[in-house]
Amino acid sequence: MADDAPPPVLTLTPLNPAFREDPYAILNDLREKTPVMRDDMAGLFFISRYEDVRGILTDLTLWRSPERAEAAAFLVRRGLDEPIDPERGPPRHSILTLDDPDHARIRGPLAQALYKRVAKFRAPTEAIVSATLDAIGDQKRFDLMSAYALPIPIDVIAAILGVEHERLAEFRTWSEGVIQVLNPVRTEEQTRAMQAASDALASYMTDMLHRRRAEPQDDLVSDMAILKAKGEADIADEDLIINLSALLVAGNLTTTDLIGNGVRLFLQHPEELAKLKADPSLIGAAVEEVLRFEPPVDITGRIASKNMEVRGCPIRDTQAMWVSLRAANRDPDTFEDPDRFNITRKRAPHVSFGGGAHICIGSPLARLEAQVALLRLFERYPNMRLAEPDAPSEWRLLPFFRGLEHLIVEV
Ligand code: HEM
Numbered sequence: 001m002a003d004d005a006p007p008p009v010l011t012l013t014p015l016n017p018a019f020r021e022d023p024y025a026i027l028n029d030l031r032e033k034t035p036v037m038r039d040d041m042a043g044l045f046f047i048s049r050y051e052d053v054r055g056i057l058t059d060l061t062l063w064r065s066p067e068r069a070e071a072a073a074f075l076v077r078r079g080l081d082e083p084i085d086p087e088r089g090p091p092r093h094s095i096l097t098l099d100d101p102d103h104a105r106i107r108g109p110l111a112q113a114l115y116k117r118v119a120k121f122r123a124p125t126e127a128i129v130s131a132t133l134d135a136i137g138d139q140k141r142f143d144l145m146s147a148y149a150l151p152i153p154i155d156v157i158a159a160i161l162g163v164e165h166e167r168l169a170e171f172r173t174w175s176e177g178v179i180q181v182l183n184p185v186r187t188e189e190q191t192r193a194m195q196a197a198s199d200a201l202a203s204y205m206t207d208m209l210h211r212r213r214a215e216p217q218d219d220l221v222s223d224m225a226i227l228k229a230k231g232e233a234d235i236a237d238e239d240l241i242i243n244l245s246a247l248l249v250a251g252n253l254t255t256t257d258l259i260g261n262g263v264r265l266f267l268q269h270p271e272e273l274a275k276l277k278a279d280p281s282l283i284g285a286a287v288e289e290v291l292r293f294e295p296p297v298d299i300t301g302r303i304a305s306k307n308m309e310v311r312g313c314p315i316r317d318t319q320a321m322w323v324s325l326r327a328a329n330r331d332p333d334t335f336e337d338p339d340r341f342n343i344t345r346k347r348a349p350h351v352s353f354g355g356g357a358h359i360c361i362g363s364p365l366a367r368l369e370a371q372v373a374l375l376r377l378f379e380r381y382p383n384m385r386l387a388e389p390d391a392p393s394e395w396r397l398l399p400f401f402r403g404l405e406h407l408i409v410e411v
Pocket residue numbers: 057095096097107157246247248250251252254255258295296297299300301352353354355356357358359360361362363365366
């Protein structure tokens with residue numbers, strides 16, 4: 001990267017081999033020299049200092065919906081101007097890209113129901129993690145991602161929603177298919193597979209909602225049906241389905257990556273693993289440090305709702321901003337010795353779950369899953385090690401996410 005030519009944002013993704021190998025070298029340089037970078041081609045500002053990122057995330061006057069962005073915000077508005085499929089009608093949005101009053105109207109009751117479920121989900125999570133460990137059997141060498149990090153979040157969210165045991169295999173397939181919605185450079189074939197998975201999932205969820213309405217069970221879909229019946233959730237069925245499906249899209253791969261990144265970091269830093277084994281009550285702090293050090297999600301976005309300034313740079317009403325959660329988490333003005341993985345560091349809140357009104361609704365669940373998954377894994381396999389410690393890590397190519405394709409371990 002030439003000093004005077006900051007890269008357009010698409011080179012700040014794993015599609016760029018240098019970024020894939022070491023995003024922090026590139027982001028540290030950018031944060032230092034160009035903390036507010038304009039990318040005219042993408043039509044957005046890329047913002048990387050912790051103080052600015054936090055300020056934007058917690059500014060509740062900013063917008064999230066891509067429709068609010070100026071026409072020049074090409075990357076943010078992609079897909080919006082495509083003709084509407086007459087059979088599907090105009091696309092509906094999940095809370096991720098809604099603004100108030102719709103955002104608060106839908107998020108409020110959904111968060112209330114989800115948080116209640118998560119608060120009593122430690123025992124079922126322990127049971128799912130334990131069954132996943134049992135299924136690994138007596139293998140001495142295996143891929144931690146496919147055997148452990150991938151199935152746990154899918155099985156946990158399926159149990160929270162109330163997916164019947166005999167539909168779990170299909171549900172897993174759909175969950176993996178709909179993830180492609182996050183991939184801005186997916187092929188036509190991947191798009192078709194994604195569409196098929198999302199249609200199958202929506203029709204299953206619609207059917208499930210009707211069945212739970214008639215006969216409530218102990219699950220999140222029933223909770224939402226009951227809230228609606230009591231007049232405490234003003235949410236159309238179609239919006240409910242989109243938002244329940246969004247829990248899979250937003251929650252599965254991210255939590256898989258949190259678990260995978262955590263296992264990799266601990267195996268690469270035996271002194272930190274020793275601290276955790278000596279005092280398992282450090283697990284909460286350990287997961288926060290994994291989240292800070294190697295966040296699963298790179299960026300989130302906001303739209304200016306007024307003329308404003310960030311670090312002296314004017315940003316006009318309707319211009320789009322991307323904030324770099326990854327760069328902010330390594331800002332030396334906020335974190336002492338930021339490039340050191342240290343589970344007993346003095347706490348400073350990372351921004352890996354975003355912030356403000358849109359802060360990740362699944363963060364309590366992701367934390368619970370990662371804490372149980374990491375603790376139980378290292379208990380079951382006290383001698384686990386990387387099978388090929390000197391081989392380069394196999395990062396996935398999905399833009400704006402950082403997670404491993406494979407992590408081969410020996411036990
Ligand atoms: C380690 C795992 C996870 C990470 C790193 C993560 C990260 C994020 C980030 C960065 C945002 C955007 C926040 C913002 O714009 O300020 C977000 C939003 C969201 N996340 Fe997560 N997430 C994780 C797990 C989950 C889980 C398990 C679920 C569901 C059960 C979930 C559901 C959502 C939803 C629905 C939103 C949209 C919230 C809104 O806009 O109001 N996430 N997440």
